[in-house]
Amino acid sequence: MSTLPPSLEEAVQRNGRQRKALNVVLVILVLVAIIGLYRLTPTQKDIQEPTAVKGIVGKPVKTPRFELTVRGVQVSKKLRIPRAAPVRESRSDFVVIDAVVKATREPLHLNKVTIQAADGTRYAGANRSGLREVDLTGFEFAPDIPAHGSLVVEMPADQLPGAVLQVMEKAIFNDLEPQATIPLGVEKDQLDGLRKDVAILTAADAS
Amino acid sequence: MSSARRARPGWFRKNNLALLSLVVAVPLAGWWTTHTDYKSWYNAEPRDAVKVAAGGTQYADATWFAASVEVDPQPVRSTSVPDPLPEGTSRVRVYFRIQVDDVKKLDKLAGCQTHLRAPDGRIWDQANLEDEFQDRPTGCTGGYDDKPASFRDPKIAQHYLKPVAGKPYEIVAVFVVPTSVASSVEPTITWATRLPEYLAFPR
Numbered sequence: 136m137s138t139l140p141p142s143l144e145e146a147v148q149r150n151g152r153q154r155k156a157l158n159v160v161l162v163i164l165v166l167v168a169i170i171g172l173y174r175l176t177p178t179q180k181d182i183q184e185p186t187a188v189k190g191i192v193g194k195p196v197k198t199p200r201f202e203l204t205v206r207g208v209q210v211s212k213k214l215r216i217p218r219a220a221p222v223r224e225s226r227s228d229f230v231v232i233d234a235v236v237k238a239t240r241e242p243l244h245l246n247k248v249t250i251q252a253a254d255g256t257r258y259a260g261a262n263r264s265g266l267r268e269v270d271l272t273g274f275e276f277a278p279d280i281p282a283h284g285s286l287v288v289e290m291p292a293d294q295l296p297g298a299v300l301q302v303m304e305k306a307i308f309n310d311l312e313p314q315a316t317i318p319l320g321v322e323k324d325q326l327d328g329l330r331k332d333v334a335i336l337t338a339a340d341a342s
Numbered sequence: 343m344s345s346a347r348r349a350r351p352g353w354f355r356k357n358n359l360a361l362l363s364l365v366v367a368v369p370l371a372g373w374w375t376t377h378t379d380y381k382s383w384y385n386a387e388p389r390d391a392v393k394v395a396a397g398g399t400q401y402a403d404a405t406w407f408a409a410s411v412e413v414d415p416q417p418v419r420s421t422s423v424p425d426p427l428p429e430g431t432s433r434v435r436v437y438f439r440i441q442v443d444d445v446k447k448l449d450k451l452a453g454c455q456t457h458l459r460a461p462d463g464r465i466w467d468q469a470n471l472e473d474e475f476q477d478r479p480t481g482c483t484g485g486y487d488d489k490p491a492s493f494r495d496p497k498i499a500q501h502y503l504k505p506v507a508g509k510p511y512e513i514v515a516v517f518v519v520p521t522s523v524a525s526s527v528e529p530t531i532t533w534a535t536r537l538p539e540y541l542a543f544p545r
Binding site: 239240241242275277278279280281340341 | 428430431460463464465466467518519520522523
């Protein structure tokens, strides 16, 4: 049996070690690539979440199809709805948002209004009887004719600090649709100032 | 006898037919899915105008004549006091003239929606609360009275009679639009079942 000369044997061993090191590097690279691609792949949530169009209170938020300006917020246990009786009472609170809306392209309705609290809880727009006939969710907005009115959400007022108003045109099939997203900017010490005995709802009307 | 071995055909050569079919199938599948999505998006809105000629245009089994447009019209009753309009807006009244050869074909005109369209593509719906300015029926199928109704103003009662074959009848639509576009908007009529086509009435 022939034996390799020592220098050649050394070279073969060195080659083997290099190959092993290369394999380890390649395995690590492939793992990194797999994990990286996995993290970069959009999730169902990324595909379906509405696209936030951010704004602030007092300035118009311009989405491609409508503009929304939040003018102010009231909080109350009671709500008087124009042309409807009696005064509605809530076990939590009525948050009444005074707003101006106009469409930009064609007539539309705003069908989804929510307030997302700082802890992530979402409160849907109030659906008390008679409300839709007078608030902004029942109004048809026309291009470049601003309408002034109210949006109402029933939620505990102590959840308002850090809360964000979210308004969309569509209530369903709204994947990636623009969503006006406006932090209400209410601080804890401002809550008493916003509270009214009976919240006054402005009936929606073109201004 | 030759001992040279012939080279075995490579993987690409063995699968060339399958690969060629992929070259055709992948773009075709891409085109097909994109095309159907594009088509449903395109057909969802009024995009293809059928322009109505002054002398009349045949469309949807009816003849459509040029529309007449009035900015800031007078109310039907001279005594009525209409609600003030929002600032910077104007009222626009449009009369459409339609004729059918057979009254049975009126059914095909049902479900029409009237709009005003600005040159930049903005659209306004008919105003629902402007009935003080409506002196004709508002639907494309025209009137529904068998004989002039006594409760209507005698000046307009004839417009509410059922349409007669071969004779034009009129319908009305009243709009509120920003004053800046009141002189440039064009009346249009759409049917959900006929999109993306729509009838356009040049002014």
